[in-house]
Amino acid sequence: MPRWIYLIALAATLSAQEPVRILPTAGLAAPPAIPGLVDVRPDPQGGYLAQATVDARSLLHRIGFQVDVITAARDYEATSYADLAAEIAQLQADHATICRLYSIGDSLNGLPLWVLRITDHPDIEEDEPEVKLVGGIHGDERSGVEMAMRYAIQLLESYGSDPVQTALIDHTDIHILPLMNPDGWEALRRGNDNNVDMNRNFPSPFMPLNHLPEQEVQHIVNWTLGRHFALSGGLHSGAIGVIYPWGHFHDHTDTDAMFPETDLVRTISLEYTLTNPNMLARTGGQPWGGSWDRGVINGAAWFKINGEMADWNYRYAGCLETTIEFTQSKTPNAFGMDQAWTENETSLKTYMAGIQRGIHGTVRCATTEAPLNASILIWSQDATAQQITLETGWNVVALPAVPADRGFDVIFPNATCAWEYDPIRQSFRAAAELTPGRAAWVHNTVAETIEITGLALPGFSLGLGSGWNLAGVTTAAAMRSSGVRLPIVSLDRSGVQATMLDTAESPLVEPVAGDGQWLFANFATSVPIGPDQINPPLATRSDAENGLGDFHRVALPGRYLVTAVDQTQPTVVDVSEALRTSQSALSAEVDLPYAPTTRWEVIVPEGIQANGLAKRVQIPFRLTTAAQAETTWRINGGAWQRQALRHQSGDRWQVTVPGLQAADSVEYYHQIVRRGAVLARHPATGVHTQVVQ
Known part of the structure; x- marks a missing residue:
């Protein structure tokens, strides 16, 4: 090395570093490793970002690089809780038509946990999906708080000028809690005022029975259960990448696949990192541990913890949450924050806009149009082709897949009629179409093999009447209800050959798809039909309290089976006025239970709407009373x-x-x-x- 380069390099270690953008000139590639030049990374806008001393910049200039100092966009480093709270309040004041400020409760030291609600009509509950960001669960992790603030600022300031961000505000209920742990923030401490790590403190099946959440955690629980969030982001620092659930201890053989919606959450996570070159480059082992895939990792595969906020959100509130780690340093300086925002702005916009895609709808009473509280069960469905062999004459058959048209004459073009068994009347009745989960007698004029193409059925509960029931086998069956008397009689498709099946309580049988099966129930009950799922997707909820009965679930393009299950508890209360000869009416306040309703083929479309948001499917469920x-x-x-x-x-x-x-x-x-x-x-x-x- 020439003496002059050595002397400059030596002096470079003695001066302060500043953020820079490095642009190579002709014949030069990446900047070399020299003293005073650290944290070199690709710049999404071209060239490289780095931290460099004055002398390191001088050396780069002499070698032939263009070096520009980056000026900090915000005065971040001196921000106290009071300053942050004032800035949050000012944001609401400056954008009062689309923003409201509210607190979900106080910290142990009495500091409010402020939330910005951003939507086009912030004082009205609308049929819109709800999404949230939560920063600062760890008081010493500054990046999450700052990214939450910068996202809120750009979102509010873009309204009316950026068509996509404007559409997002017009069609979404956005809630941003920049700082969950104000006491830890003030003390620059990870834990709250009790020095408890609150991301190990959320309710969990693996917690002791006497576990009591910290005050701030309980505020998050109450807030989340009081709303209907479908998507959430927990904002952190200390690593660089996106982490998806589960994060808790478990003995599942496939850590990566054990989460019920792994494909969905991995897609969401990778969409985030694909527009973030610094995250995208993180594959394999990293300084903070774990083996990452393009900046994405499963929580338990990184390190196992109990009481994580992301786990709780999905398990108890049906809200999909990932953890986003912005910077390796927990407390980067203002220039480091600028770099982090440059890298994450597009990714955060993409992540938040993801709330719009999927399955949305309402659940109401078919008679009164009153909104209902219901559980919405959603399964991803793939098309499948199954064959059924029919003999000439009568055959007992069941649908091994659910076709778009379930008419018996469409499925079996050579059939003359189909009969189903009515377990209530204990008699047969003509069936215009076949019912998934139930078998039917089909009379065919020729012997043939029929291929049925449709949606594969997941496991579901089949209602049984008291007495004999003719059930259908979809892909497998596991009859485990105490209300079912054994042995069970299984019929082949001729309806003639009967087999006495295993009388053990569990498991009983795994018949061939398309078989019929006679079941005798001692009383009205239900049995699981179809394959067991270790981790079925958790239900989302419709919201009757807001007067709309709306529900929203993030989902990838594809086919789905969607069932609305009413959660109404049947009640009747007398409210009769005094009887008179002129007033002879008796009155009651009644809450009737409703029968579950299933949509067998729901298609979430691909593509983007004209407003720049993802296409989605709307389902207006109208439930009929079951009593x-x-x-x-x-x-x-x-x-x-x-x-x-x-x-x-x-x-x-x-x-x-x-x-x-x-x-x-x-x-x-x-x-x-x-x-x-x-x-x-x-x-x-x-x-x-x-x-x-």
């Missing part, structure tokens, strides 16, 4: 009479008692019944009594 509300009465000790209550409005139902005279004594009670079983009664015992005035 009846009725009132039973008698007048002056006479014969009991019964009549169905009629819906009036809201939850108010009514029945009219005819022929009332003054001084008549009326005894009555209300109840909800289904298939002869009483689900609810008011009063619980005895009767109401009124004397007509």
Whole structure:
């Protein structure tokens, strides 16, 4: 090395480093390793980003590189909690038409946990998906807080000028909590004021039974359960990349695949890193441990922890959350923050816009249009082709796949008729179409093999009536209900040859797809049909409290099976006014349970809408009641009479008692019944009594 280069290199180690952008000139590639030049990385805009001393910059100039000092965009380093809270409040004041500020509670030291709500109508609940960002769960990790603030700033300032960001605000309910741990922030400490690591403190099946979450953790729990978030990001520093659940200890043989929606969450994570060259380059072992794939890793594969926020979000709230690590340094300087924002701005925008794709809809009563609280079960479905061999004459068959058209004459063009067994009436009935999960007798005019192409069925529960039921086998069967009397009789497709199956409680049988199976239930119950899933996707929820009954689930393009399961508890309460000869109506407030409804082929489309957001599918579920509300009465000790209550409005139902005279004594009670079983009664015992005035 020439003496002059050596002397400059020696002096370079004695001066302060600043962020720079390095642009090679003709004949030069990457900058060489010299003293005073550190943290060299590709610049998404071309060239390289680095930290360099004055003398290192001088040396690079002499070698032939163009070197520009980067000026910090924000005065970050001196930010106290008070400064941060003031800045958050000012953001709301400056953008009052699309932003609201609220607190989800206080820290142990009484500092509010402020949230920015950003949407086009922040005072109105709309049929829009909800997404959140949470920064600063660790008080010594500054990058997550700063990235949350910068994202909020650019989002608010882009409204009306950036079409895609404007569309996102117009069609999304966005909540940003920049700082979850203000006490740790003030003390530059990882834990809260109790010095507890709150990302090891969330409720979990693996926690002790007497576990009590920290105050700030409980605020997050209450906040999340009170909303209906479908996507979330936990913002951190100390590494560079995206981590997806599960993160907890487990003994699953495939750590990477054990999460129920691995394909979805890996896709979301890789979409983030694909626009972030610094993350994308992180493959294999990294200084912070773990073997990463293009900046992405499963939490438990990195290191196993219990009580993680991301795990809790999915398991208990049905909200998909990843952990985003922005910088290797937990407390980078202002220039390092600028570099991190340059690298992550596009990625964060992509991540947040991902809330729009997937399956969205509403769940309402088919009669009253009242919004309902329901669990929405969503399974990814792939097309499958299964063959069924038919003999001439009668055959017992079941659908091994669910075709788009389930008409028996479409599936079996040479069939003359199909009959299903009605377990309620204990008799056969003609079937225009075949029902997944149930077998049918099909009369075919020729012997042939039919190929059925459709959606593969996941495991699901098949309702059984008391007595005999003719069930269908989709891909496998595991009958494990205590309400089913054994042995079970299995029929082949001729309906003639019967086999007495295993009487062991579990597992019982694994018949061939397309078989029929007679089951005798001691009482109305349900049994699981189809393959067991170790980790089935968790349900999302519809929101009746907001008056809309809407639900939202992030999903990749493809085919899905979607079921809405009502969560209503059947209740009936008497609210009758005093009976008069001119007012002979008995009234009750009624909550009826609803029958589950399934959409067998839901297609999430690919592509982008005209507004720049992802295409999605809308499902308007309308559930029908699975029970009846009725009132039973008698007048002056006479014969009991019964009549169905009629819906009036809201939850108010009514029945009219005819022929009332003054001084008549009326005894009555209300109840909800289904298939002869009483689900609810008011009063619980005895009767109401009124004397007509």
